[in-house]
Amino acid sequence: MTPSAGMMGLSYHAGWNRETEIIDVPESVKQATGGIWKMIGEEISEKLDYTPSSLFVRRIVRPKYVVRFPGSDQPDEMKIAELPPEALPKSKAAPGLVADVIVSKLVDHLPLYRQEQRYARQGFPIARSTLCGWLAEAAEVLTPLWQRLKDQVLAANIVNTDDTPVPVQDPGRSHCRTGRIWAYVSKHGTVYDATADRSRDGPLAFLQGYQGFLQCDAYAGYDELFRRSNGAIIEVGCWAHARRKFVDAQKTGLREAQEAVVRIKQLYAIEHEAKEVEVAARRSLRQDKSIPLLASLKDWLDQLAMSALPKSPLGEAVTYARNQWGALNTYVTDGALAIDNNLAVRVVKPYAIGRKN
Template structure:
C-alpha cells in the first residue's frame, strides 16, 4: 500500500549562472533564518530567565584582557582614615546582639518567696540583681478613641442661658471614621509592606472589626488628597536640585471599557531632596515633559526616546547622563550568542566601576580629577574597540544591539567623568521603582487612573522616609495630626527630613 502521493523532485535550471544566483539566494535566505532563529532563542532565554531564573547580571570570570590590551595598572588607593587596632576594636563575635535601647521595656520581677526566706532564716540584704532580656511582640490591635466634650448650661439672672461645649480641634480627615494612626497603618501596610487591601481587610477582621476594602481604598484617596500640598512642595524641592535621576515601571490599570487591564506608567524622580513619583496613563513623552517643565540641570536616565524631546527643547539647560549599569546589562544579555565580545565589554565596564570604588571617599573635585586620569583613557580605548566591533557585528543580534546602544549613548554615558557629583549609573532611580515590582505581585492591578495618582502621592512620602531613615508610620500619623493647624508658610517643615 503506497504511503502517499510521491513528491516530484524540483527541476533545476540548466544555466550555470542561474544556478549560481539561486544558490546565492538560498544562502542569503539561510543566513537570514539563522539570524532570526538566534534572535528568537535570545528572546526565549530572556523570558525564561525572567520567569524561572535569577535576574542578577553575571558573566563568567574568565573574561580575558581588556579590549585586547594588557591589563592597566589599578587606580591608586584612596587615603582613608585608619581602622581601629584590634586591641581597641569592639569584638563583634557571633553571639546574640544586644537588644535596642530605644525599645520600651516591660519589667517582670521574680523574687524569692517570703516563705523560703523565713525558712532559711538570717537577715536578707539585697546586694544586686540578675537581669536578662528577650524580645517580645504585642500584636497590633484596633481600639476606639472616644472624645468626650462636657456640655455646660450657663445661667444668668439678667439674660438668657447659654449652652457651651469645647470646640473640636481641626482634623485632616474630618469625614473619615478612622483616626490618623489607622490611616497611617493602611498606607504603610500597602506601600511599604506590600500588603494588598484584601489581606488588610482579613487582618482587621481578626482584630474584631470588619472594614470593607472600598472603605480602606477611600481612606487612601482622602489621605492623598489632604497631602497634595505637601506633595507639590516635595516635587518642587526634588526638581530644584541640579541632579535628578529618573526611571519608570509599568503599572496595570483596570479599564471598565476593556476586558483586560491596560498598562499605565509610574515614573520615579530622585534627587538629594527626596523621591517623588508621577503616574501617567501610558509611556508617551508627554508625561516626563510636563512633570519636568522648568527643570534645569543633569537628568540621569535610560535611553528612552521620550526624553529626547525634553533635551531638544531645553537647548542645553537639561543635560543627559547615561547609565553604565543599563549598558552592562545589554552585554550580559548577549553573552550566550557572543561570549568573547560580551565578556570583554563587561570587563571594560567593570574597570570603570573599580575606579568609582576607589574614588568613593573623595570629594567631588578630587573624584572628577581621578575619573579624568583613570577612566578617561579606558573610555577612549573602549570607544575605539566598540567601533571595530560594530563594523563586524551581525545586524539585529544581541551583541550588535548592545554595541549600538553604547555607541549611540556615548556622550551621555561619558558625561559623568567631568563632574564628581554625578553617578556612573542610574541605580538610585532603579532602586526607587524596584519595590513596585514586588508590590505588583501582591496588588495585581490598580482600580483606576485615580488609584495610580493616589499611589504616586503616598509612595513619594514612603520613599522619601526610607531615603532619610524616617519611620513612615510615625511620619504619616504625626503629619495627619498636625497638618490642619500648620500655617501654609510652615508646610515645608512637615516633609520627611534627615535627622540632624
C-alpha cells in the same frame, strides 16, 4: 543591662521600650526555709517580643459649659472647646488608622483584601470599599504636600529618574492594565508619579520647567523632553544599563562581550577611587583617568560594530553603547554626577518586589 541575643544575632538597644516581669521565689518557699532572705542583686535576661497591633475607638469628650452673668443683662453663653484640626474631618477613621492602611498597602505591599481580613480577625470588620475610600481621601488631602516635595526635588540641578510597571485595575477590562510608577530623585529627596502608561507625556508633564542634569535610561520617551528643553535639560546616561547588555551577551560565550565588561569595570574602578574625594577632585580624576579609557573604548566599539551581527546580543549591546555614547560620557564633565542611574533604580525596586501582591 543589654545582653546580646546570642543565636538570634541581635543586640538589644538601651533605648528600646521594655516591659519588666519579676519572677520571684514564692513567699511560701521563703517561709519554709526558716532563714532570713536578703536580696543581694538580680539576674536579668531579655528576649525580643511582639504585641500584635490592635484597633481601638478613640473617644473625644468635650465638656460643655453655660456661662451666666448674675446681676447683668448679658445673656447666658454656651462654651465648648474646639475640635483639633483634622485632615479627614468627615471620616470615621482617625489619622493613625488611615496611616496604617497607607503604609500597609504602599510600603508593605499588603492588598486591601488582606488588610480587610486582618482587621476582621481583630474584631473590626471594615469593608474593602471603605479602606479604598480612605486611601482616595488621604491622597486628596496629601496632594499639596506631594506638590511641595516635587518642587523641592526639581529645585536641584541633578535629578535621577526611573520607572517600573504596575498592574492597575480597570472596570472596563476583564484583566488589569499596565500602569507606570516613576521615581524622581535628587539631593532634596524622592518623589513618585503615577501614569496610566509609559508614554512620553508622563515625564514631559512632570519635568515641565526643570533645568539641569537628568540621569535616566535610554527610553525613547525622554528624547522629546531633551529636544523641547533646548539644552536646558542635559541627558546623563547609565553605564549600569550599558554593562548589563554586555553581561547578557557573555552568555553566548563571545570573548568580545567579556572584554567589554572588563573595560567598563575599569571605569567603575576609577569611581571607587573617587568615591571619598571632593566634587572638584572627582572631576579632575575622571578627566585624567576616565576620559582616556572612554576614548579607547569608543574606538574599540566602532571596530567591533563592523563585525558584530546587529541582531545578536553582542550587536545590540554595541549599538546601545554607541547610540548613547554622548549621554554615557556626560558624567565625566561634573564631579557631582554619578556613573550610573542606580540611585533611581533602587527607589523603584520596592514596587517591583511588591508588584505581584
